[in-house]
Amino acid sequence: MDELTATTTDWWRGGIIYQIYPRSFQDTTGNGIGDLAGIAQRLPYVASLGVDAVWVSPFFTSPMRDFGYDVSDYRGIDPLFGTMDDFDWLVTSAHDLGLKVMIDLVMSHTSDQHPWFKESRASRDNPKADWYVWADPKPDGTPPNNWLSIFGGSAWHWDARREQYYLHNFLTQQPDLNFHNPAVQDALLEMARFWLEKGVDGFRLDTINFYFHDDQLRDNPPLAPELRRADTAPRVNPYNHQSHRFSKSQPQNIAFLERFYQAIAPYGAAVVGEIGDSERALELLEEYTGRPGRVQMSYVFDFLSGDDLRAARIAEVFDQLHRTAPNACPCWAMSNHDVVRHITRWNLTDQAAKAYATVLMCLRGAVCLYQGEELGLPEAELRFDDLRDPYGIEFWPEFKGRDGCRTPMVWDMGVNGGFSTSQPWLPVPHVHLQRTVVAQEADAQSMLHHYRWAIGLRRKHSALREGDMTDITAEGPVLSFRRTDDRQSLLIRANLSDDDAGGLAPWQVQIIEG
Structure with missing residues (x-):
């Protein structure tokens, strides 16, 4: 650990976070799916990049309808990923290497297989009857309002047991929790404390602005075509036709974020939220991170869109940031597990990709890198038959889903790029095998060495981290x-x-x- 990092109390200020998608990082069991032991095994490589922390995407017990973002047990490790002992080894190994560990908490919704939801749907008067968002139909039997799901269609699903609709902002199998119920908040705060006691250093909070809904269930107004943006959902999704004034980003969110901060503050934990809002993203960034006692930093989507990231666009984003969110702490990223990799999205040469990596490391705020970004991996071109993502399957071929950015990490020229000894859950593209870690380690001019240099530049200069x-x-x-x-x-x-x-x-x- 260098002197600057060692003497910085709030490591997250200007920090660099490396996102790991567990299914695709390293398989140690030979089942074609990455696991926690694989992450622990590869942490020396991550540490060699010079990053401050790892963000590990969900590994909790799950039916995997949305690959871990549908949690059925917040305190359990899904057997696909290993055991709690494996998780303990991961945390210990990371700390020994000077890395912080942030885990992905999905609190806006659970799986429909979660015991809470099974009890809630059983009747209208059980102890957890009000733990999810239930509503009666309109007199004609249709859903209670016009809210739409990000994954397509109505955000309401009819349940024959209660003869009511339940809200799901994502898949039908991902019912939304009712944050208006204090007992729900208490249960989630207790869950967060559980993982802090296990030694994690912070959280990435999924869909942080989706926690509360309008308790009057008012219809969302339409959004004019010229105002529609494809930041939160793809262009072909009718979700973009609404202004989501009542289905998310409610003012009650602030009080919960303050409660969450109070729960984690004794542990010195840091939080990066994900704001999914095409209309008010920077306003929410200021509300959520611009004052002490809420969220330290938040993920924004400005550099995750399909728009070419030219000089004028970067200047425009920071002008808006200074005017709308002067006190906020953004977390910048160019790629993640939900969007087309930026090498393909912006059609970048290696020379251009290196320039963007350098600029990214010079920006004010925290930075998040997505696994394989440091290798310059392009988006994988997959056949429809190879798809696993329900989002892509629903909107194919106009939107090909998220599988193309989730293919396995390529370590060497061995079987499946050194990821697994058996057939991986997603195919390893041949073009990726030309960009393995081993190959790039041997090439002083490689993308990998450039990322190490750019990260080192940020660590060397205090002005780049916190100025x-x-x-x-x-x-x-x-x-x-x-x-x-x-x-x-x-x-x-x-x-x-x-x-x-x-x-x-x-x-x-x-x-x-x-």
Whole structure:
């Protein structure tokens, strides 16, 4: 651990988080699915990158309808991923290597196989009858309002046992918890404490703005076509036709986030939330992270969209951030487990990808890297028959789902890229085998070595981790900004184009001290 990190109490300020998708990182049992023991085994590699923490996507007991984001036991390890002993080994190994461990808490909804939901749906008067969002039909039998599911169709599903509809903002098999019920909040806070006692250092909170719904169940208004954005859902999804004024992002969220912070504060834990809102993302970022005692940082979608990330776009985002969320702490990412990998999304050459990696490490806020990003992996092209993601299967072929960014990590030129000795749950693309960790370790000019250099740059300069970001301009393809703290001032200039511009070569990033 370097001096800067060791002396920084709030490691998350300007921190670098490496996201691990457990199913696709390393298989140690030969069943074609990655596991916790595999993560622990590969942590020395992660530590060698120079990151501060790992975010491990869900590994809890689950029917896997949404691959772990449908939890049926918040305190259990799904056998696919191993045992609690494996998790303990992962945490111990990470801490020995100087890495923090953040786990993914999915609290807005559970699986329909969770014991809470099984009890809730059994009758209208059992102890957990009000733990989920239930509503009577309209007089004509149709759903109580017009709310839509992100995964397509109505957000309401009829249940014959109670003769009521239940709310599901995602899959039908993912019923929404009723956060208006204090007992639900208490149970979730107790669950968070359980994992903190197990040694985790923080949480990534899935769909943080979906916790509360409007208790009057008012219809969402339509959204004008010119205002529709595909940040939260793909363009072909009718979800984008509504302004989700009442189905999410409710003001009651603030009080719960403050309760959550009070529960985790004694453990010194950090939280990164995920804000899924195309209309009010920066306003919510300010509300959730701009004041002490809520959430330290939050994931935003500005650099996860299909829009080319040119100089003008980056300058525009930071101008909006300074005007709308001046006190907020964003967590920037270019790829994750839900979007097309940015190498493909922006059609980047290796030279361009290296420039964007450098710029990312120079931005104000925290940074999140997605496994394989440091190898420059493109999106995998899969056949329909290979798909596992229900989202992609529903909207194919206009939207191919999320499987293309979830294919296994490639470690070496062995069987299945060193990921598994048997058929992986998703195929390993041949093009990825040209970009293995082993191959890139041997090439001093590789993407992997560039990421290590860029991460090292951020760790070396305190201004890049925690300094102010000012004087942001875009002159043609040249992005310019300054990072300053009480120790140093750095001028960053980046030519984000294929041509010479502003005295810079194509895709050159210049960092000037003073």
